[in-house]
Amino acid sequence: xxxxxxxxxxxxxxxxxxxxxxxxxxxxxxxxxxxxxxxxxxxxxxxxxxxxxxxxxxxxxxxxxxxxxxxxxxxxxxxxxxxxxxxxxxxxxxxxxxxxxxxxxxxxxxxxxxxxxxxxxxxxxxxxxxxxxxxxxxxxxxxxxxxxxxxxxxxxxxxxxxxxxxxxxxxxxxxxxxxxxxxxxxxxxxxxxxxxxxxxxxxxxxxxxxxxxxxxxxxxxxxxxxxxxxxxxxxxxxxxxxxxxxx
Amino acid sequence: xxxxxxxxxxxxxxxxxxxxxxxxxxxxxxxxxxxxxxxxxxxxxxxxxxxxxxxxxxxxxxxxxxxxxxxxxxxxxxxxxxxxxxxxxxxxxxxxxxxxxxxxxxxxxxxxxxxxxxxxxxxxxxxxxxxxxxxxx
Numbered sequence: 001x002x003x004x005x006x007x008x009x010x011x012x013x014x015x016x017x018x019x020x021x022x023x024x025x026x027x028x029x030x031x032x033x034x035x036x037x038x039x040x041x042x043x044x045x046x047x048x049x050x051x052x053x054x055x056x057x058x059x060x061x062x063x064x065x066x067x068x069x070x071x072x073x074x075x076x077x078x079x080x081x082x083x084x085x086x087x088x089x090x091x092x093x094x095x096x097x098x099x100x101x102x103x104x105x106x107x108x109x110x111x112x113x114x115x116x117x118x119x120x121x122x123x124x125x126x127x128x129x130x131x132x133x134x135x136x137x138x139x140x141x142x143x144x145x146x147x148x149x150x151x152x153x154x155x156x157x158x159x160x161x162x163x164x165x166x167x168x169x170x171x172x173x174x175x176x177x178x179x180x181x182x183x184x185x186x187x188x189x190x191x192x193x194x195x196x197x198x199x200x201x202x203x204x205x206x207x208x209x210x211x212x213x214x215x216x217x218x219x220x221x222x223x224x225x226x227x228x229x230x231x232x233x234x235x236x237x238x239x240x241x242x243x244x245x246x247x
Numbered sequence: 248x249x250x251x252x253x254x255x256x257x258x259x260x261x262x263x264x265x266x267x268x269x270x271x272x273x274x275x276x277x278x279x280x281x282x283x284x285x286x287x288x289x290x291x292x293x294x295x296x297x298x299x300x301x302x303x304x305x306x307x308x309x310x311x312x313x314x315x316x317x318x319x320x321x322x323x324x325x326x327x328x329x330x331x332x333x334x335x336x337x338x339x340x341x342x343x344x345x346x347x348x349x350x351x352x353x354x355x356x357x358x359x360x361x362x363x364x365x366x367x368x369x370x371x372x373x374x375x376x377x378x379x380x381x382x383x384x
Contacts, residue, residue, distance in 0.1 A: 208274065209273070209277070
């Protein structure tokens with residue numbers, strides 16, 4: 001009996017040669033325990049070595065292998081063939097990003113935005129190491145813990161129509177990470193993350209909510225953005241009503 | 248830091264089609280939610296005109312309300328009501344995301360917060376309806 005196969009319809013784009021992306025079909029062996037990334041690796045190793053895509057850990061940690069699988073942003077290391085078999089699977093580069101080659105996208109815009117929210121602990125004055133660590137209660141940790149789970153896979157950007165229509169939008173992951181540090185009791189750098197409260201920050205978001213739906217780590221960036229809107233509004237009213245009360 | 252950036256001229260930029268919101272159910276429902284505000288605004292305009300008729304005396308007001316009882320206007324109000332109900336439910340769902348409720352150490356599930364909002368809304372609506380019927384009677 002011949003081995004069962006499944007077809008992958010993969011986007012190909014060769015810069016300098018192609019004027020627009022095309023689709024190439026690859027029949028690959030169907031294995032119940034294979035994920036889409038395994039199928040791509042099979043194509044790369046056995047069928048067509050020119051296919052380009054990003055991947056690294058194969059275990060949902062590195063965030064490199066995000067692609068559109070049948071139109072939905074997914075980590076291909078977690079998208080099982082058995083969930084699509086026997087129908088063909090469409091594999092495309094993450095939506096809303098420029099394509100460099102085949103399934104590889106340009107992530108520079110995201111990296112710039114990520115850096116702009118200063119996703120690290122900022123202290124007004126660092127205390128010497130000899131004074132020990134900055135301590136935190138479990139309740140203080142819980143205020144931001146889920147947002148620490150972000151792996152920068154950019155699936156939320158691919159799911160966000162606002163980012164697709166308005167590329168200046170700071171975007172879900174960058175705001176969620178900025179919010180994560182703003183909520184951290186050890187941090188004192190909220191003023192330095194003013195970019196979050198700008199027009200291209202939280203106020204561009206219309207709360208479609210798909211960012212939280214596609215997040216493979218259950219981070220819920222939509223909640224971070226909406227809560228930031230409430231915080232920013234409260235701070236604005238406070239600064240108007242009690243200008244002397246600025247901390 | 249001068250990171251390596253791909254050559255801009257070699258990148259392929261995809262454009263979002265104008266029909267993007269028809270490609271996914273969640274996008275479509277989002278657009279419905281946004282559209283609902285248009286219908287609610289239209290209703291408010293009609294309502295303001297109705298209140299304005301009061302200043303012109305009882306005859307003008309009665310003539311206007313009779314106009315509103317035509318099938319076309321009734322259909323308009325049914326559509327507005329459906330959009331208003333949908334908008335309110337999505338509002339309560341959003342509220343549960345925006346304002347997490349805690350009971351001691353535990354976080355109240357979002358579905359519970361939404362359900363409580365909807366129950367409170369139904370109770371207030373019922374109270375308003377009873378008050379209206381009592382005043383009318």
